[in-house]
Amino acid sequence: MSDRPEQLYLDQLDPAADLAELSTLEADLDAVEAALRRLDDGSYGTCEECGAALGGLDEDPLARRCPDHVDR
Numbered sequence: 001m002s003d004r005p006e007q008l009y010l011d012q013l014d015p016a017a018d019l020a021e022l023s024t025l026e027a028d029l030d031a032v033e034a035a036l037r038r039l040d041d042g043s044y045g046t047c048e049e050c051g052a053a054l055g056g057l058d059e060d061p062l063a064r065r066c067p068d069h070v071d072r
């Protein structure tokens, strides 16, 4: 079932999301595609700055950086 990170993410999307959220969704789509590339190259689930294993992927399957390096 929903064992792929992008599917976990898509399951959370509200199909009735209003237009104002579209730009955010497009940015998120970029993040999904980036996550897929990271799955392909084996770097998924690790911080792209320091390579540390990331926790909390159940809550945020698109996480790319550890708490020390997250830029938001």
Ligand SMILES: [Zn+2]
Pocket (backbone or CB within 6 Å): 047, 048, 049, 050, 051, 052, 065, 066, 067, 068, 069
């Ligand atoms: Zn890091």
